[in-house]
Amino acid sequence: MERDGLIELSIVGCDKNGAVSxxxxxxxxxxxxxxxxxxxxSNVTGEIxxxxxxxxxxxxxxxxxxxxxxxxxxxxxxxxxxWQLDLLAFAGHKSLYGIQGIxxxxxxxxxxxxxxxxxxxxxxxxxxxxxxxxxxxxxAGTPNVPGIVSLKAGIEFINATGMSQINAATNRHMERxxxxxxxxxxxxxxxxxxxxxxxxxxxxxMKGLSPSDVGYMxxxxxxxVVRSGLHCAPLIHQELGTYPEGRYASARPASQxxxxxxxSWMQCDRLGRTHEGCRNKAN
Amino acid sequence: MKxxxxxxxxxxxxxxxxxxxxxxxxxxxxxxxxxxxxxEKTQYFGSLPRPFFKLETPGRFTLKGVxxxxxxxxxxxxxxxxxxxxxxxxxxxxxxxx
Numbered sequence: 001m002e003r004d005g006l007i008e009l010s011i012v013g014c015d016k017n018g019a020v021s022x023x024x025x026x027x028x029x030x031x032x033x034x035x036x037x038x039x040x041x042s043n044v045t046g047e048i049x050x051x052x053x054x055x056x057x058x059x060x061x062x063x064x065x066x067x068x069x070x071x072x073x074x075x076x077x078x079x080x081x082x083w084q085l086d087l088l089a090f091a092g093h094k095s096l097y098g099i100q101g102i103x104x105x106x107x108x109x110x111x112x113x114x115x116x117x118x119x120x121x122x123x124x125x126x127x128x129x130x131x132x133x134x135x136x137x138x139x140a141g142t143p144n145v146p147g148i149v150s151l152k153a154g155i156e157f158i159n160a161t162g163m164s165q166i167n168a169a170t171n172r173h174m175e176r177x178x179x180x181x182x183x184x185x186x187x188x189x190x191x192x193x194x195x196x197x198x199x200x201x202x203x204x205x206m207k208g209l210s211p212s213d214v215g216y217m218x219x220x221x222x223x224x225v226v227r228s229g230l231h232c233a234p235l236i237h238q239e240l241g242t243y244p245e246g247r248y249a250s251a252r253p254a255s256q257x258x259x260x261x262x263x264s265w266m267q268c269d270r271l272g273r274t275h276e277g278c279r280n281k282a283n
Numbered sequence: 284m285k286x287x288x289x290x291x292x293x294x295x296x297x298x299x300x301x302x303x304x305x306x307x308x309x310x311x312x313x314x315x316x317x318x319x320x321x322x323e324k325t326q327y328f329g330s331l332p333r334p335f336f337k338l339e340t341p342g343r344f345t346l347k348g349v350x351x352x353x354x355x356x357x358x359x360x361x362x363x364x365x366x367x368x369x370x371x372x373x374x375x376x377x378x379x380x381x
Contacts, residue, residue, distance in 0.1 A: 208326065209335075213347060216356060217328075217335040220349040 008032070014239050017191050018045035022053050029061045036065045040072040044236050044252065045191030046174075046198035048076065052083040059084065064111070070094060070103070074158055075167065075199050080106055087111070092147060095199075095256060097154030102147030105138070115140060166257045170200035173255035177202060190240050190250055203231075203250035205242065214251040226253045284308055286372045292356070299358045302368065306353050306375070314375075315350065321374050322346070343367050 001007045010028045014020045020038060036058040041048045051067050058065040066087040069078060074095030080088050088106040092098030107113060118130035120141040131137060158166065174195040182193045186207040192198055206214050215228035230237055230249040237243035242250050288305035295301060312327075315336050319325040322338035337347040344367050348355035359367050 213337060216347055217349065220352060221331065221333040221335065
């Protein structure tokens with residue numbers, strides 16, 4: 001839409017932890033600002049934003065708020081009504097334990113959006129146009145039944161296990177991750193150095209190694225699989241200085257309820273000394 | 284060392300091609316040193332419990348692996364990447380003949 005000249009964007013930065021400041025949001029409002037879009041939690045640093053305050057700010061300026069809860073749904077209780085969120089998008093395949101290709105969009109009652117897709121009118125097969133009733137209005141075509149079933153199973157798992165139980169496990173993992181990395185020579189950690197106010201993801205780099213090398217080495221040596229690269233989030237990597245100057249972004253481990261023991265991670269306590277063993281014919 | 288298999292992993296948007304070489308024995312420090320003859324740049328992280336290494340000749344290939352494993356990951360660049368692959372295989376197998 002921006003490239004088509006239909007909207008203008010104001011991009012708000014973040015601090016070194018990935019936190020977006022309420023003052024920065026306020027300062028960015030223009031007369032034509034209609035919508036504030038914010039990640040509930042960063043998929044790079046794990047930082048959790050105060051979206052309730054952001055919603056107050058947006059509404060005070062006559063704008064709506066859209067919260068991207070792709071990373072947080074399933075990790076943090078979300079109260080769209082009390083937080084007065086207008087729109088909330090979430091992915092089903094992360095902490096909601098569904099399969100890829102399923103997600104959802106909450107639309108506050110009273111907000112009328114044009115459907116992104118139309119066709120396969122379903123409940124009104126004789127109609128030539130997309131029905132106006134909800135949810136059919138926004139659910140064109142054949143539903144992704146396998147995805148929906150998997151999402152239901154994921155949510156039932158969370159409800160049966162208890163979000164607090166899940167968080168207790170993932171927080172333990174995070175504490176061990178951080179314990180293994182913080183302060184190590186040659187390791188740069190992005191985001192908070194504690195498990196406070198963050199989801200169970202973190203990003204780091206190792207001196208002398210690209211993130212993809214770190215990922216390869218962790219998988220081959222320790223059986224730890226991480227996501228390396230930009231994490232589809234180039235803007236926060238620009239803020240963190242890991243892109244484009246850093247060129248390679250970061251390596252990102254994450255934890256969830258099914259993550260097995262992180263004891264092998266603790267072997268990484270030697271990672272910080274790796275550059276001592278580096279020999280480089282080019283230097 | 285004999286190359287017993289080469290698996291195509293990925294064609295990259297940067298024009299590189301990632302392949303996995305499988306050897307008939309575990310990679311040793313001596314073998315890494317042998318392969319490094321072909322590289323302009325060698326990194327060897329010997330202080331890791333299982334040392335990671337990376338060999339690189341810009342514009343032609345990067346080869347990375349972990350000492351003790353039987354596989355390495357090779358990224359080949361350029362139009363003559365198949366020839367580069369053949370040279371790397373030949374280099375690896377020459378070691379076995381000695």
